[in-house]
Amino acid sequence: MTEFEFERADIERAATDMEVSLPKNLGDVIYALRYRKSFPEAIVATQPPGMEWIIEGAGRARYKFVLVPLNRILPREELVTIGVPDGTPEMIRAYALDDEQALLAIVRYNRLIDIFLGLTTYSLQNHLRTTVRGIGQIEIDELYVGIDKYGCHYAIPVQAKGGTDQISVVQTKQDLAWCAQQYPGMRARAVSAQFIGTEKIALFELTVEENTVKVVEERHFKLVPAAELDQAAIRSYR
Structure with missing residues (x-):
């Protein structure tokens, strides 16, 4: 599998199944993992060499995990x-x-x-x-x-x-x-x-x-x- 969709309500259902307390702002969980934080090791371990998971928007309160080529845009040290x-x-x-x-x-x-x-x-x-x-x-x-x-x-x-x-x-x-x-x-x-x-x-x-x-x-x-x-x-x- 290289991509799959989920919705915000799925987080609530998964938290109930796992007996995990939910934060007040579920959207912030998605935002942090999309833009600021690394994925947990359990997710990273499923990435094939040279590939990585990202979370894209898929509509209102819907998202999708997509497996894409590893792409790090970093400043080049040798540039004038x-x-x-x-x-x-x-x-x-x-x-x-x-x-x-x-x-x-x-x-x-x-x-x-x-x-x-x-x-x-x-x-x-x-x-x-x-x-x-x-x-x-x-x-x-x-x-x-x-x-x-x-x-x-x-x-x-x-x-x-x-x-x-x-x-x-x-x-x-x-x-x-x-x-x-x-x-x-x-x-x-x-x-x-x-x-x-x-x-x-x-x-x-x-x-x-x-x-x-x-x-x-x-x-x-x-x-x-x-x-x-x-x-x-x-x-x-x-």
Whole structure:
């Protein structure tokens, strides 16, 4: 078996059979295992070499386990770092509540999406909760819209991950599916942002090819005070 569906009520029935106390928020159990936590060893042990289980949405309060090729999107250590003058307001750095919120704000204030994609972009909405036909409810960390020099319009879903969280291939597929549903006349380009340590930010453009998420482009940026920019590096960029 390579995939099977289940519904949220199945968790309640299984908990009763196993005499396990249920948490108040069943949805959080699924969310944590989809995006933040590793599966228990009993599940991991059933994965063939080079494959892994993921949980996809299959409709309202319905999900499915799917066996897919092992796919870890991690920053490449050998990639060059690009210096960018830091335009982040100090108030944002002082009061950001968590890594994800801070990362989204830093990307926004420093126009890193524009720099990375070579487009003029605008942040449309943060933490957009919406639904996708056949998948169910999703949340997009931040949605940008953009335009290029030819007048082509773009829908750009951005997911943000702190240093310890992994980029979610499930989230990327959902974000792109929603863009195709909501904005069929726009070109969708999915971007993921991740902290590298405390000083660098990795940006990835991702796409879906043969039901697998692939990296289109990856760049690493370091935000520095303007006075500390390396002039030799700037000349080499040119």
